[in-house]
Amino acid sequence: xxxxxxxxxxxxxxxxxxxxxxxxxxxxxxxxxxxxxxxxxxxxxxxxxxxxxxxxxxxxxxxxxxxxxxxxxxxxxxxxxxxxxxxxxxxxxxxxxxxxxxxxxxxxxxxxxxxxxxxxxxxxxxxxxxxxxxxxxxxxxxxxxxxxxxxxxxxxxxxxxxxxxxxxxxxxxxxxxxxxxxxxxxxxxxxxxxxxxxxxxxxxxxxxxxxxxxxxxxxxxxxxxxxxxxxxxxxxxxxxxxxxxxxxxxxxxxxxxxxxxxxxxxxxxxxxxxxxxxxxxxxxxxxxxxxxxxxxxxxxxxxxxxxxxxxxxxxxxxxxxxxxxxxxxxxxxxxxxxxxxxxxxxxxxxxxxxxxxxxxxx
Ligand SMILES: [Zn+2]
Numbered sequence: 001x002x003x004x005x006x007x008x009x010x011x012x013x014x015x016x017x018x019x020x021x022x023x024x025x026x027x028x029x030x031x032x033x034x035x036x037x038x039x040x041x042x043x044x045x046x047x048x049x050x051x052x053x054x055x056x057x058x059x060x061x062x063x064x065x066x067x068x069x070x071x072x073x074x075x076x077x078x079x080x081x082x083x084x085x086x087x088x089x090x091x092x093x094x095x096x097x098x099x100x101x102x103x104x105x106x107x108x109x110x111x112x113x114x115x116x117x118x119x120x121x122x123x124x125x126x127x128x129x130x131x132x133x134x135x136x137x138x139x140x141x142x143x144x145x146x147x148x149x150x151x152x153x154x155x156x157x158x159x160x161x162x163x164x165x166x167x168x169x170x171x172x173x174x175x176x177x178x179x180x181x182x183x184x185x186x187x188x189x190x191x192x193x194x195x196x197x198x199x200x201x202x203x204x205x206x207x208x209x210x211x212x213x214x215x216x217x218x219x220x221x222x223x224x225x226x227x228x229x230x231x232x233x234x235x236x237x238x239x240x241x242x243x244x245x246x247x248x249x250x251x252x253x254x255x256x257x258x259x260x261x262x263x264x265x266x267x268x269x270x271x272x273x274x275x276x277x278x279x280x281x282x283x284x285x286x287x288x289x290x291x292x293x294x295x296x297x298x299x300x301x302x303x304x305x306x307x308x309x310x311x312x313x314x315x316x317x318x319x320x321x322x323x324x325x326x327x328x329x330x331x332x333x334x335x336x337x338x339x340x341x342x343x344x345x346x347x348x349x350x351x352x353x354x355x356x357x358x359x360x361x362x
Pocket of ligand 1: 139230
């Protein structure tokens, strides 16, 4: 079914591979056509677009400008997998992550191990994640921060703790602590945070154990994966007219029938077409909002440090002059992909069976 609907992207695999290599090497500075794979172009950017902060498009189909980085180390956090260069986000996202690290530490959590946020200018990634494209998503490990600074090598290789039994899809009780619950509750307490994605087993654990105020549970949404980290998503921020909001979550705690679905066979059926390319692998510039071309071409700051967030004040990159309004013509091809391609649409809601078990990341 999916195969029949997949659009044709008139480019040979060899040419695409060559372009990808050029992009990785930083040589494809001025892309000639909108057909180039967006992930190669955005994946090659080492620094953000030094303009006012702006998210453009949707979480799984867009980009952002004016990104800032969270420092590799802070008093209450350490960034993991630093070589990926995915510690960039909209300044509001970075501020929320930093605040969560402080608040969680005050709550008794030893500090955050921060996973992927976004590439410097967002966009689809070379590996992993359908979303994280507009600087408003962040992955936080469910492993508490060790009380020593990890070396860069350790941050690349250290494994996170798998919190869920892969057969039963239930949380491993020996690993789950009240501090985990507190951390998620703290993240959900922020008004900017619209959703927190966790493994269905973790959602079930919260449903079964949270007493008293349960209203925050509505923000915690079950999804494949997310069994060693949780995913925190904030809403579109002021100054981003092109940011496409996600549908609001229902007002109930989500512990009823929709959660029960995750404990049936249906969500876990083997993928019939495991080698089918993912949306992020197919996206071209023409599939992204046209403003993303201007984001790609915008000048960067003088260094990563110049666009690194140091709390409170205005990060340097966001202090740059307002960007000129992108004047590129809207490409009709931007709407050229069928909305039935799951990863291009809103994060799939529970109740909608999907053919792919546990897509990596997200
Ligand atoms: Zn994520």
